[in-house]
Amino acid sequence: MFLENIKMSLQNVVNNKMRSFLTALGIIIGVASIISLITIMQIATNSITTQFNDLGAGKLVVSAPGTPLKKGLTDRDLQTISQIQGVTAVSPTLSLQATAVRGNIVEENITLEGKSNIYFDQNADIVALGRPLTKIDGENKALVCVINTDLQQLLFSNDDPIGKQLQIKDITYTVVGVLDPTVAGDVMNMVSQQRGTNNSDGKAIIPYQTAMVVAGIRGITSLEVIIDDPDNSTQISNNLEVALKQAFNDKDNSYSIINMDSLIETMNTMLSMMTSLLVGIASIALLVGGIGIMNMMLVSVTERTQEIGLRKALGAKPIQIQTQFIIESIFLSLLGGILGLILGLLISFVASRAMDLDFIVSASAIILGLGFSAGVGIVFGWMPARNASRLNPIDALRSN
Amino acid sequence: MNEILSMKNIIKSYHMGDEDQIILKGINFSVNKGEFVSILGPSGSGKSTMMNIIGCLDKPTSGEYKLNGESIDNLSEKELAHIRSREIGFIFQSFFLLSRLNALQNVELPLIYSGISPADRKTRALEMLEKVKLTNKIHNFPNQLSGGQQQRVAIARALANSPTILLADEPTGALDQKTGHAVMELFKALHAEGHTIIMITHDEHIAKNATRIVKILDGNLYEADDEIPDVD
Ligand SMILES: Nc1ncnc2c1ncn2[C@@H]1O[C@H](COP(=O)(O)OP(=O)(O)OP(=O)(O)O)[C@@H](O)[C@H]1O
Ligand SMILES: [Mg+2]
Numbered sequence: 001m002f003l004e005n006i007k008m009s010l011q012n013v014v015n016n017k018m019r020s021f022l023t024a025l026g027i028i029i030g031v032a033s034i035i036s037l038i039t040i041m042q043i044a045t046n047s048i049t050t051q052f053n054d055l056g057a058g059k060l061v062v063s064a065p066g067t068p069l070k071k072g073l074t075d076r077d078l079q080t081i082s083q084i085q086g087v088t089a090v091s092p093t094l095s096l097q098a099t100a101v102r103g104n105i106v107e108e109n110i111t112l113e114g115k116s117n118i119y120f121d122q123n124a125d126i127v128a129l130g131r132p133l134t135k136i137d138g139e140n141k142a143l144v145c146v147i148n149t150d151l152q153q154l155l156f157s158n159d160d161p162i163g164k165q166l167q168i169k170d171i172t173y174t175v176v177g178v179l180d181p182t183v184a185g186d187v188m189n190m191v192s193q194q195r196g197t198n199n200s201d202g203k204a205i206i207p208y209q210t211a212m213v214v215a216g217i218r219g220i221t222s223l224e225v226i227i228d229d230p231d232n233s234t235q236i237s238n239n240l241e242v243a244l245k246q247a248f249n250d251k252d253n254s255y256s257i258i259n260m261d262s263l264i265e266t267m268n269t270m271l272s273m274m275t276s277l278l279v280g281i282a283s284i285a286l287l288v289g290g291i292g293i294m295n296m297m298l299v300s301v302t303e304r305t306q307e308i309g310l311r312k313a314l315g316a317k318p319i320q321i322q323t324q325f326i327i328e329s330i331f332l333s334l335l336g337g338i339l340g341l342i343l344g345l346l347i348s349f350v351a352s353r354a355m356d357l358d359f360i361v362s363a364s365a366i367i368l369g370l371g372f373s374a375g376v377g378i379v380f381g382w383m384p385a386r387n388a389s390r391l392n393p394i395d396a397l398r399s400n
Numbered sequence: 401m402n403e404i405l406s407m408k409n410i411i412k413s414y415h416m417g418d419e420d421q422i423i424l425k426g427i428n429f430s431v432n433k434g435e436f437v438s439i440l441g442p443s444g445s446g447k448s449t450m451m452n453i454i455g456c457l458d459k460p461t462s463g464e465y466k467l468n469g470e471s472i473d474n475l476s477e478k479e480l481a482h483i484r485s486r487e488i489g490f491i492f493q494s495f496f497l498l499s500r501l502n503a504l505q506n507v508e509l510p511l512i513y514s515g516i517s518p519a520d521r522k523t524r525a526l527e528m529l530e531k532v533k534l535t536n537k538i539h540n541f542p543n544q545l546s547g548g549q550q551q552r553v554a555i556a557r558a559l560a561n562s563p564t565i566l567l568a569d570e571p572t573g574a575l576d577q578k579t580g581h582a583v584m585e586l587f588k589a590l591h592a593e594g595h596t597i598i599m600i601t602h603d604e605h606i607a608k609n610a611t612r613i614v615k616i617l618d619g620n621l622y623e624a625d626d627e628i629p630d631v632d
Contacts, residue, residue, distance in 0.1 A: 004512050015500060310496045313457060315485025315513040315561070317478050393457050397496070 002323075009328035012300070013335070020332060023296040026289025027336025027376060028343060031369045033282040035344025038365045040351050041275040045268065047357045052264050058230050060237055061258040062223040064244065067251045072219020075212065077247045081225060084243060086236040091118035091224040092208050094217045100202060101167040102155040110151060110202035112168055114211025120146075122226065123183060130162040130177030138207040141214055146177040151202030168204060169215060179203075233261040286372060289336065290380040297329050297384035301391075308388050309396025322389035329381020330374055337373025341366060402433035403469075404564055404596060405454065410463035412449055423449045424460070425619035431565070431598060436591040438607035439600045441616035447600045448569055450616065454598060455488045455567050456480045468564060485514045489558030491568035495550045497542040497557075503529060504538040507557045514561050528556035532586060548579035555586060559595075566590065568599045572606055584609045 013020045066072045072094070073081075082090045094114035100107045120132030127146060137144055145166070152161050161175045211217045227236050237259045248254035301308070308321060345361060352359040412424040423446045431437055441447050452458035453465060456472055465472055467487055472480065484490075489510075497506045507525040516524065529538055532552040542550055551571060558566055571587075572580030588609060591597055599610060607613050615622045622628050 011500060306496065307498055310498070311509070311513070312481065313455070313484060313490050314510040314557070315481055317481040317513070319478070320513065394452050397457075397492070 005320075005324045005327045006331070008324055009331045012328055013332055019296065020335070023292050024289075024332055024336030024339065026292040027286065027333045027373050028289075028340040030282065030286030030289045030376075031337045031340025031373055032343040032347065033285055034279055034372065035341055035365050035369045036347040036351070037278045037282055038275060038368065039345065039348035039360075039362065041271060041278070042362055042365070043348065043352050043357050043360055044355070045271045045275075046360065048271070049264060049268065052260065052267070057261060057264065058227055058233075059260045060225040060227060060233065060240060061260060062225060062240070062244070062255060063258075064219075064221055064223060064248075064255040065253075066219055066221070067248055067254050070219070070248060072221040073223065073247055074219070075209075077243070078220065078223075080243050080247070081223070081240060084225075084236060084239045086227050086229065086232050086239075087225055088228050089118045089121075089226040091116055091122060091226065092220040093119075093222040093224075094208055094211045094220055095222075096217055098168050100151065100155060100204065102165070105155055107151070107154050107202055110168070110204060112211070112215070112217075113203065113205045114208035114215070114217060115205050116208050118226065119205075119224070122224070126180055126183045127177040128180035129160075130175070132177055133205065133207050138209045141210045142207060143171060143173045143210065143214070144176045145173040145204045145206045146179060147175055147205075148179045148203040149181045151204060152178055154202050166204070171215060173204070173206060179205075230261040233259050237262075286376060290333070290376040293329055293333050293377065294380035294384060296332070297325060297381050298387070300328070301325065301384050301388045304388075305391060305396045308391050309393045309398075312391070312393035313397065318389040321391075322385045325385035325388045326378065326381045329385065330377035333373045333377035333380075334370065337370050337376075340373065341369040344369065403430055404433050404467070405429075405431040405598075406464075406466045407453075408464040410450075410453065410460045410465060412446070412453065412458075413461050423619055424453075426463070427621045429614065429621055431596065433596055434591075434594055435612060436587070436597045436610045437599070438610035438613045439598065439616055439621075440602065440604060440607040440613055441600075442602055445616045446619050447602070447616055450621075451567060451569050451598075451600050454565070455490060456483050481513075485510065485561060487564040489561065489563035489566045491551070491554050491558045491566065491571045493570035493573040495542070495547075495554045495574070497550055497553055499542050502539050502541050503534060503545065503553045503556075506542070506553055507560055510557060510560050524560060525556070528559050529553070531559065532556045546579070547575050548582060551575060551579075551583055552586065555583070555590075559590070564596060566595055566597045568597065570601055571599060572601070572603070580606065 064073050073092070078090055078092060081087065092115070096112055097109055098112040100110045115133065116138055117133055117135045120126060126132070130146070133144065133146060136142070145168075147155075147161065147166075155161070155166055156164065161178060163174065165172050165174050167173070206215065208220070225236075225240060227233060237257055240257060244255045244257070311321060344365075349359050407427050407429040410424055410427040410429075411422065413420045413422040415421075427450065439447055439450065449458070453460050456467070459473070467483065472483065475483065498509070501509070504522070504525055507528050508521045511521040511524060526535070526538065529535055532555050534549060534552055534556065537545060537549060542553070545553065551574075558568075568587075572583055575583060584606065587597055587599065591611070597610070599607075601607050613624050615624075615628065617628065
């Protein structure tokens with residue numbers, strides 16, 4: 001009987017091709033917009049969170065300009081911070097603008113950064129050529145540096161710079177590695193990379209101990225605190241704040257902490273809120289589509305009054321008539337749902353290409369699209385189908 | 401004798417405005433198995449009203465109606481549908497074939513509602529179409545059949561579930577004399593096979609094909625040997 005119903009419904013939908021298509025169009029548009037919105041938002045969210053995760057998951061980023069009396073943190077403060085429970089490592093950064101010299105080439109305004117080996121441990125593939133800075137480099141306050149490709153270009157043209165020397169602030173350093181320009185390393189770099197600025201800015205990284213003692217840069221002004229458990233980030237952040245307050249005598253604006261995990265969380269919440277909002281708006285299209293289906297079903301019932309009467313005379317039970325029309329309605333809206341799903345995925349595929357992001361099809365989008373459209377079929381087909389099942393067969397047969 | 405239908409004091413009235421309009425005024429009627437009965441009466445006399453009650457499409461206002469010994473007075477819509485499916489084979493004046501289905505599918509329709517499997521359905525429908533001599537037209541749609549052929553498809557459909565009663569309302573009303581005659585021959589053959597037939601008509605000639613004629617006049621039913629009072 002159920003199979004029969006499906007066959008009959010199919011037949012009716014196919015017999016009224018144009019009308020069926022136009023009726024399903026509302027559902028097609030509704031489902032297509034929901035699917036494409038969800039998929040595009042998901043693709044965007046995924047790409048943003050992976051980028052952020054690469055940079056910041058399990059990290060607290062501290063900026064510590066300090067006070068007029070105490071510019072940045074000292075090595076001692078660093079010790080205190082690394083002893084906070086839950087902190088696994090601390091990666092400090094000192095930086096200043098300097099001039100680099102090699103032979104008779106003089107390059108003004110390069111960035112000299114002091115970093116620890118932790119930075120290189122955290123970003124395993126950041127060195128493309130040569131080797132990263134090691135713990136021993138730091139302990140020995142070695143006069144070595146890792147440079148970026150811009151500085152390589154400026155000072156060494158196309159030569160292999162490894163093992164060659166350069167001078168910054170009258171100190172001679174040996175180049176041991178070159179940074180990979182495609183790996184961001186930290187948030188600031190990511191931002192400047194994506195803005196396309198910072199283009200021809202040379203950069204040299206030396207061990208931070210060397211920077212403090214030999215190069216005479218005082219005060220650690222930025223810091224990445226690596227923590228063991230992202231779920232504990234708030235607790236650790238609070239303890240970190242206590243330590244920083246102490247270090248700077250509780251002075252305003254002397255430091256700030258960015259908790260990357262709570263940042264990611266906030267961003268995810270915002271993105272999912274936005275998704276819900278957009279889906280809510282798109283659902284209106286689906287609602288309109290559903291009303292279209294109801295209208296068509298009501299017309300169909302009126303048109304087929306005599307058929308319904310005859311079926312009843314031949315022994316059809318009310319429930320069988322109702323099922324026939326409900327199935328027809330579900331069939332119609334599911335048809336719209338499937339077409340809408342295909343259209344929606346197509347739109348999001350094109351959009352993901354345009355935004356240069358990885359295209360992903362989520363199962364939830366498909367289930368949602370098909371579930372929604374079937375639901376619309378049931379909800380909006382129910383009333384017309386019940387009307388049909390309640391028709392009085394005598395009146396129905398007389399209508400002519 | 402084997403009584404399969406009995407009506408006792410059946411009254412049917414309709415509310416029209418303020419007053420009740422009584423269409424059937426206390427009908428007593430019974431049919432035995434294997435009978436071929438004509439219900440003869442002029443237009444508006446209440447023939448179709450009576451047929452709807454016999455066919456369990458409608459319920460009487462009062463009176464007792466038993467089909468196969470079972471009272472239908474207190475049955476639900478669902479149970480009535482079941483009875484129509486098993487006991488009644490309808491044949492209508494205007495055939496009422498579904499235009500989107502071919503002859504075979506039209507005959508299969510009542511079998512769907514009595515829950516017969518697809519394979520058995522087809523066998524049975526083919527059998528019925530053979531009985532009405534339409535084996536060569538099974539794939540024709542109604543608009544590809546003549547009126548007489550359409551009525552034969554409708555008869556095959558009515559026979560499909562082997563109903564207790566074949567119930568025909570003006571079966572020749574839409575046919576010319578010759579085709580109408582052929583349909584009557586078919587009815588007689590079915591009667592000879594043992595089918596019980598109740599046929600409604602306003603045409604005395606057609607009515608004479610039956611073995612028993614009852615007349616309905618102004619809401620009252622008269623057997624052939626009853627004295628019919630003058631109506632003025
Ligand atoms: N639903 C209804 N409401 C009110 N009156 C009705 C209804 N159905 C039938 N009638 C009345 O009942 C009377 C008998 O109708 P019925 O259809 O039984 O006549 P009939 O004998 O079949 O006539 P015909 O030969 O023209 O088909 C008519 O006067 C009709 O107006
Ligand atoms: Mg009539």
